[in-house]
Amino acid sequence: MAAGEGTEVAATAHHWSGREARLLRHALRLSVRAYAAYLGVAARTVAKWESGGTATIPRPDTQAILDTALARADDNARRRFDLLLRQANGEQPAAPHGGYDFEAWADDLDRTMVSLGRQEFPLARTLIDRWLRQYQPNSNDTRGMDLYGRTLRMLGEVLQDQGVIQGPLSAQQSYRRALRVFSELGMPRRVAQLELKLVVLDEMSGRLDSAARQYESLTADERLSEHDRTKARLWVGTALSKKGLNGQAVNHIVPAIRGFEKLEEPSDWSIAHQKLALAHRGDNNLTAATEAIEIALAHKVxxxxxxxxxxxxxxxxxxxxxxxxxxxxxxxxxxxxxxxxxxxxxxxxxxxxxxxxxxxxxx
Structure with a gap:
């Protein structure tokens, strides 16, 4: 049942902007696709809200759905939403009192994700380093170790976007540390996601043969979600295109585009057209390359x-x-x-x- 269905919950009216709809998603700890399913709207609708920020106002009927979703959220999710909303408005939360405040840590990871999306790297590093400095890894502390692994992965993503790929303080090192944490916790999906991240670094470093083989293996890895397997398929094509095997690349990229359309992943669908454009360019098919890049530009999320x-x-x-x-x-x-x-x-x-x-x- 979508969040807006049923009458058992009396929602308190709230004037929602796109930014607040995104903060509610973070408070509920849902992906774009899961959030859309929860609300009973299309994933592209959620993506449109989030790309528009405060300037985007969900439709009146959707406003009521969001009200109901907030009303039905548990106390922890409501506290997270209130905290994220206050932080977005420039207010500072109270400092935690003793021990590890896991809720504050999780909220900082949400803020880090937003900062990373905006390429606000100094803020992202501040939020990450705050927890990596104070937390002492303890294999008996499952909740803390999960947050620790997620923080290491986030650090890897910051370093990857900055181009710090290899070395003692690199994305590669952070991903490997996170992989060890999730292996110890017995979380196979997160382990596989990090293995995929490490292959991306191989590709970025120019090890294209190895990257293409590993991507191909991960396209059939049941530990990964269908979305991640489709990403791996796209990246097989990316590695092949960089090798100059553009015809073969197209044969992987086109199925990935169809997969993202089926999954209602508009951002990845647009990015896949960008990759297709470069493969066509490498094959000297400028007409097809121009058509694909124009689709990517017109439909960027x-x-x-x-x-x-x-x-x-x-x-x-x-x-x-x-x-x-x-x-x-x-x-x-x-x-x-x-x-x-x-x-x-x-x-x-x-x-x-x-x-x-x-x-x-x-x-």
Whole structure:
């Protein structure tokens, strides 16, 4: 039953914005897809709220559904929602009194996720380091160890987005530490998700043969959700495209696009079209490449700096492949480089420099 169905709960009216709808999802600890199912709306509707922030106002009938969802939430979820709402409005929560405040820790992880989405890396590191400094790992403390593993994974994601891939203080090290924690806790899905993250780092480091083989194996790994297996299928295509095997890449990317459409994952569906565009560009099919990148640009769900740079870098790469559009491609590449420097996106800068160098050599 959707949250808005039934009359047993009397909801208190609340004027919901897209931002508040997102905070309620975080308070309920639900994914976009699970939240949409809980409310009885489409996943793309939830994604639209969240990308619009305070400027997006859910429809009147949805306002009532959100009211009911909040009214039916348990006390912990309501406290989390209130805390997240106060933090979003600039208020600071009271400091915890002794021991580990696991609720505050979980809320900080939610805030970290939001900060990471906006590429606010200093804030994300502050929230992460606050808990990694004070928590002493204890195998008998299941709740604390779960939060510890999630925090290590989040640190890995921050470092990955910054391009710190390998080394003693890298994304690779953080993911491996998190993997050990979840292996000890006996949580196979999270272990498999981290194995997938480590393969992404292999691909980013240029180990494309190994990455393609590991991705292929993970597409059939029952420990992963169907969504994660579809991501692995897309990334097989990404690795093959980087190797220059663009025809084979398309044969993996197109089924992934169909999979994301079936799963109602609009963000991944858009990203997959970006990957398809680059595969077509590598195959010198500029008409198909332009069509795919235009779909990705028209249907992007979020406009974070990182996603904007990724999309526009791909578009610039395609423009540079057409002699009539090289000036526009260079201008767009310069804009991407500026945003990458502004937000500390080092891996993206490396990719941009590589595209520019290849173009100059060809010219």
């Amino acid at each position: 979020s406009d974070t700096p990182l996603q904007r740079v990724r999309l526009n870098t791909a578009y610039a790469h395609i423009l540079l492949s057409d002699q009539a559009n090289t000036d526009a491609g260079i201008r767009l590449l310069d804009q991407c480089a500026h945003v990458s420097r502004q937000f500390g996106l080092r891996h993206q800068l490396t990719s941009i420099d590589g595209i520019r160098l290849a173009f100059e050599r060809q010219a």
